[in-house]
Amino acid sequence: MFRLDFFLPFLARPRKGEAPRAPGRLARVARVVLPAALFSDPAAAKPGLVRRALKKIGPITAYSPLRRAVQALCFVLFLVLFFHVCWPYSAQPGGKLELDSGAWPAHYAIDLDAKEWTEAELFLVLDPLVALSTAVAAKAWVWSLAWAGGILLICVLFPRGFCGYLCPLGTLIDFFDWAIGNRVQRFKIEGDGWWVHFKYYLLAGIFLAGFFGVLLSGIFAAIPVITRGFLFIFGLLQMGLLRGWHQVPPLNAGHYVSIALFLGVLGLGLLRKRFWCRYVCPSGAVFSVFNRFRASERKVESSCIHCDKCIEVCPFDAIKADFTTRTPDCTLCQTCGGVCPTHSIKFVERWNVQDLKPQNDPPTMEVPLSRRNFLYGALGSLAAVSGMRNVFGADLGSSNAFLPVRPPGSVPEPEFLQLCIRCGECFKACPNNVLQPLGFEQGLEGLWTPQVVADWSGCETSCNNCGQVCPTGAIHALSLEEKKVARMGLAIVNRETCLPWAGKEACQLCFDECNAAGYRAIEFQNVGTQVDEEGLPIDGSGFLAPVVKPELCVGCGLCQSRCHHAVVQLKKLEESAIVVEAGAGKEDRFMQGNYLELRAQEAAERRRKQEEFEKAHGAAGDGYLPEFLK
Amino acid sequence: MRSSVSSRTLLAAALLACCAGSAWSAELVLTNGIRVKGTIAKEDANGFDVDVGGAQMHFDRAKVYTVSDQGKVRVITPKEVAVPPPPPPPPPTATKAEPPATPAKSEPPPPAQTQTAPPSATKTVTRTRAEVEALIKKEGTSKPPWWDQSRLNYPQSLDMTWPLKPNGGWNNQVNVGQYIWDIVNPNPDRWLEGLRLVHHLMQTHANDAELLKRDLRTLGSMYHNLMEDYPRAAWFWRNAGANHEGVADCYWKMGCKEMAVELLKQLGNDDTRHGTIIKLWADMGELDTALRLAEAKAKDGRPEVAYLAAGEACRKAGQFKRALDFFQRVLAVQQNDTQTRQNDFKQTYERAKASIEAIQVYEMLDLAKVRDGTYSSDSYGYSGQVFVDVTVQRGKITDVKVPRHTERQFYGALDNTTKQILDKQSVKDIDTFSSATITSEAIVNAAAKALASGMK
Numbered sequence A: 001m002f003r004l005d006f007f008l009p010f011l012a013r014p015r016k017g018e019a020p021r022a023p024g025r026l027a028r029v030a031r032v033v034l035p036a037a038l039f040s041d042p043a044a045a046k047p048g049l050v051r052r053a054l055k056k057i058g059p060i061t062a063y064s065p066l067r068r069a070v071q072a073l074c075f076v077l078f079l080v081l082f083f084h085v086c087w088p089y090s091a092q093p094g095g096k097l098e099l100d101s102g103a104w105p106a107h108y109a110i111d112l113d114a115k116e117w118t119e120a121e122l123f124l125v126l127d128p129l130v131a132l133s134t135a136v137a138a139k140a141w142v143w144s145l146a147w148a149g150g151i152l153l154i155c156v157l158f159p160r161g162f163c164g165y166l167c168p169l170g171t172l173i174d175f176f177d178w179a180i181g182n183r184v185q186r187f188k189i190e191g192d193g194w195w196v197h198f199k200y201y202l203l204a205g206i207f208l209a210g211f212f213g214v215l216l217s218g219i220f221a222a223i224p225v226i227t228r229g230f231l232f233i234f235g236l237l238q239m240g241l242l243r244g245w246h247q248v249p250p251l252n253a254g255h256y257v258s259i260a261l262f263l264g265v266l267g268l269g270l271l272r273k274r275f276w277c278r279y280v281c282p283s284g285a286v287f288s289v290f291n292r293f294r295a296s297e298r299k300v301e302s303s304c305i306h307c308d309k310c311i312e313v314c315p316f317d318a319i320k321a322d323f324t325t326r327t328p329d330c331t332l333c334q335t336c337g338g339v340c341p342t343h344s345i346k347f348v349e350r351w352n353v354q355d356l357k358p359q360n361d362p363p364t365m366e367v368p369l370s371r372r373n374f375l376y377g378a379l380g381s382l383a384a385v386s387g388m389r390n391v392f393g394a395d396l397g398s399s400n401a402f403l404p405v406r407p408p409g410s411v412p413e414p415e416f417l418q419l420c421i422r423c424g425e426c427f428k429a430c431p432n433n434v435l436q437p438l439g440f441e442q443g444l445e446g447l448w449t450p451q452v453v454a455d456w457s458g459c460e461t462s463c464n465n466c467g468q469v470c471p472t473g474a475i476h477a478l479s480l481e482e483k484k485v486a487r488m489g490l491a492i493v494n495r496e497t498c499l500p501w502a503g504k505e506a507c508q509l510c511f512d513e514c515n516a517a518g519y520r521a522i523e524f525q526n527v528g529t530q531v532d533e534e535g536l537p538i539d540g541s542g543f544l545a546p547v548v549k550p551e552l553c554v555g556c557g558l559c560q561s562r563c564h565h566a567v568v569q570l571k572k573l574e575e576s577a578i579v580v581e582a583g584a585g586k587e588d589r590f591m592q593g594n595y596l597e598l599r600a601q602e603a604a605e606r607r608r609k610q611e612e613f614e615k616a617h618g619a620a621g622d623g624y625l626p627e628f629l630k
Numbered sequence B: 001m002r003s004s005v006s007s008r009t010l011l012a013a014a015l016l017a018c019c020a021g022s023a024w025s026a027e028l029v030l031t032n033g034i035r036v037k038g039t040i041a042k043e044d045a046n047g048f049d050v051d052v053g054g055a056q057m058h059f060d061r062a063k064v065y066t067v068s069d070q071g072k073v074r075v076i077t078p079k080e081v082a083v084p085p086p087p088p089p090p091p092p093t094a095t096k097a098e099p100p101a102t103p104a105k106s107e108p109p110p111p112a113q114t115q116t117a118p119p120s121a122t123k124t125v126t127r128t129r130a131e132v133e134a135l136i137k138k139e140g141t142s143k144p145p146w147w148d149q150s151r152l153n154y155p156q157s158l159d160m161t162w163p164l165k166p167n168g169g170w171n172n173q174v175n176v177g178q179y180i181w182d183i184v185n186p187n188p189d190r191w192l193e194g195l196r197l198v199h200h201l202m203q204t205h206a207n208d209a210e211l212l213k214r215d216l217r218t219l220g221s222m223y224h225n226l227m228e229d230y231p232r233a234a235w236f237w238r239n240a241g242a243n244h245e246g247v248a249d250c251y252w253k254m255g256c257k258e259m260a261v262e263l264l265k266q267l268g269n270d271d272t273r274h275g276t277i278i279k280l281w282a283d284m285g286e287l288d289t290a291l292r293l294a295e296a297k298a299k300d301g302r303p304e305v306a307y308l309a310a311g312e313a314c315r316k317a318g319q320f321k322r323a324l325d326f327f328q329r330v331l332a333v334q335q336n337d338t339q340t341r342q343n344d345f346k347q348t349y350e351r352a353k354a355s356i357e358a359i360q361v362y363e364m365l366d367l368a369k370v371r372d373g374t375y376s377s378d379s380y381g382y383s384g385q386v387f388v389d390v391t392v393q394r395g396k397i398t399d400v401k402v403p404r405h406t407e408r409q410f411y412g413a414l415d416n417t418t419k420q421i422l423d424k425q426s427v428k429d430i431d432t433f434s435s436a437t438i439t440s441e442a443i444v445n446a447a448a449k450a451l452a453s454g455m456k
Helices: A025-033 A049-057 A059-063 A065-085 A096-100 A107-115 A122-126 A128-138 A145-157 A161-166 A168-179 A194-211 A222-243 A253-270 A275-280 A282-293 A309-313 A335-339 A371-390 A413-419 A425-429 A465-469 A509-517 A558-568 A595-617 B002-020 B129-140 B176-184 B188-204 B209-225 B230-239 B245-254 B257-267 B276-283 B287-299 B303-316 B320-332 B339-364 B412-424 B434-453
Strands: A296-300 A345-349 A435-437 A450-452 A490-493 A522-527 A543-548 A578-581 B024-030 B035-043 B047-052 B055-060 B064-069 B072-075 B373-380 B385-393 B396-405
Touching: A049 A059, A059 A065, A059 A309, A059 A335, A065 A107, A065 A122, A065 A161, A065 A168, A065 A222, A107 A465, A122 A128, A122 A145, A122 A161, A122 A222, A128 A145, A128 A194, A128 A222, A128 A282, A128 A413, A145 A161, A145 A282, A161 A168, A161 A282, A168 A222, A168 A253, A168 A275, A194 A275, A194 A282, A194 A371, A222 A253, A222 A282, A222 A425, A253 A275, A253 A435, A275 A282, A309 A335, A335 A345, A425 A435, A425 A465, A490 A543, A509 A522, A509 A543, A509 A558, A522 B176, A558 A578, B024 B047, B047 B064, B129 B230, B129 B245, B129 B257, B176 B188, B176 B209, B188 B209, B209 B230, B209 B245, B230 B245, B245 B257, B245 B276, B257 B276, B276 B287, B276 B303, B287 B303, B303 B320, B303 B339, B320 B339, B339 B373, B339 B434, B373 B434, B385 B434, B396 B412, B396 B434, B412 B434
Parallel strands: none
Antiparallel strands: A296 A345, A435 A450, A490 A578, A522 A543, B024 B035, B024 B064, B035 B047, B047 B055, B064 B072, B373 B385, B385 B396
């Protein structure tokens, strides 16, 4: 019905005793236009320059160049999205666009908007496990489910094609295996065991835990693993080299665990090539499961001469001992088709039965999926659920729960922990590293989730990047207008330590910072006013001390950052005297809603109360002058 | 989206310009100091219809100070000090857009970024005695324009009886006067509600003459110091029977020197804490009288204040040598007595020192010789250093900013003074902002020093 390997006959040598095929129209044109040396000479069986060059790179490139080209393109695209699009520092304050947009600065938002010709989080939303697992855990619609559906639909034609063609982690592992894995033989393992199906048990465990509201996929899903690994290694390098090492925030346990996991994933290549992808990766397992709906697959015709070449070259170990296909693992990379000396391998519709070679010849000795192992997986995941809940959990119900300040527009904390896939994309797009990963402060449940570290820096007024790059909607993609009024916390002044409140010295750094940012959420109160003999206040006595206006403060942390950098680093204080706190009444978080509307409602409520107050306490008439003075 | 909005605006403006024929793009300066940029669609006897960023606004002629008319500036309604300034000026350090200080108005608010400093205290009109009296009566007995947009708001904990002498110690959540001092005065956003509070309390004091007098006096001070609303300040002060130098200042600001002189003559010698009477005489150009009063005040036991005021008077009149002499005399005065005095004394001493420095650079200052660039300096203000950044390009002052200061109250001076320096392209002959002389002077001194540091 259809063939997906149309390019292979041009790559493969002609079968023995068969005349070479007549070149197609395109090939004929190419032969006229391009130098002859590039082309192979089929008559003399002499490879041309192109073929020799491809062979130099490796057999897989030689036998399936299209796949390698797609892989390379996708990997470059991943790097561009990661290092260029999610690099906020190309923003130009005060550019023409910004001036047009009004007085509120918008350069970070404009910059990302201009660079984001495609979703910055493209590969994250293409990883179906990201959307599926978060949707199951939060029991909510996740916008990237549409992308996951799209890629799974494409995989009807290219089952597991994602792993072979698109996945940047797969490409990186291919590279690692080529560069290191193939050269180190001492850790290689022989034979198959129960673990060849580990990814299914892991996937089942992830969904079971997700069903109970605990999100485990953040640790294992392919694209979050590579995004986080890149972030904590190359992202920090980019920061240090281009912006200065003082801009790199200190690493915590979360960083180290993530880096170790990333290196571990690569290191699995020492056991067997693409070990991670074949046996462990739960994202790959999703494709393997959806493989049941495939429309196309690899078939072997009876002309097979049992030469073993395809088994040797298959990067995914997807060919059984009888040369037929382990369909759940086959990525349709088509390398085997290129290497087959007898052209016995075809990539055709699933129902094709034309001229097939008999199965189980020789016997395949496949390791069956084990019910027992599914049970172990389930038990393991239930143990994880219970462990997360009781021992390593965020413990949100407790009165002394650790409540980090979340990015602006975050969903409520329980849902946040279920929706945040811990990919780290928001950290990458956040100017000045306001957002940093949690370590184990909130148990295992909060590991790698973003928190606002206002001691390090405050949330930029002109930026709404974190919501724009979040692949799951754990952070709403707010417009800048809305982000401006999204309350992520409330600044609290410590009156014991704040320099003017404590009567030590004049200081108005937080006030200046808040005004300069345009929030105007801090006002003054004169404290320590002295009086003269008549009880009248003395000009200039006491200090002007900051008072936060809760209705205007959004918890951006600019004040805290200013206090920390100026006062704390001068060793006048142990810690910032104005600190942004999260928690009920100090932040606004919802699954669905609009911050602008919320603020408008609050303003209306305040107005109503004000009118009531004036009614209760106001004077008769307009109140300007009493009658007798008029 | 942002760019499309602006292009739509441009398109609309262009269409308007083509279709109407008479439409032109212009800048209006309103009498309250606000600048509006837009396309004038129509001008008639009533006023202007202006398209501002896509929104149609109407401005009465009476509210428009000037309009730029194809390159020329026409004055529509001469600026009068009688028109109260816009609601509280924004604190000076805010450089980005700010939400309006008052709740939404019925009038369309002008774009925030075009808002400028309150009108300068520069006198542009003179009035006869009768005109001033009529103005005081008219304004004083009618509510100010911001009244209906302001709110009555105060902590429930306030002691609404507001006795003359507060009970107990200092508590700004209980005692009204202390609440105003600690919380209203430092926050321009609270000035209007502070005024509303005092008006409100005055209603309840109809039967107590002493309390009523205190209320009226408080209102006078607030209208004068915070709002620069001189007719109302004079009205309330006079009704409180407080015919002091503040009222004279109001007369002068309203454009009637005659009344100011008459009142000041009645007051005689300067017994004020900061030499306000001497300063007012100097402001009016009466240097001899100012110096005579200063000599008297020096004999009276406050030589440092007297000499400082005399020095400033000479400086204002351009007599720098004499000014230097007076400032040197301040430095020679020996410190003495109570705590209040010590505070004042230190301030006076520092100000004299700062003025000496400034005068020394005045002499050599030549704007044409200042290299392009931004220069910073500082001087001693009301309660500490005031820092000023001045930017010069091709011999012109293009920007004056106060990036840092520790001034307590009366922020108006910060905007007003920097604007004057820009407008006059000079640090000489700047009218100090009446209720914040010290801050104004500090800005001028710092700006002079900054400019001098940039000379070739």
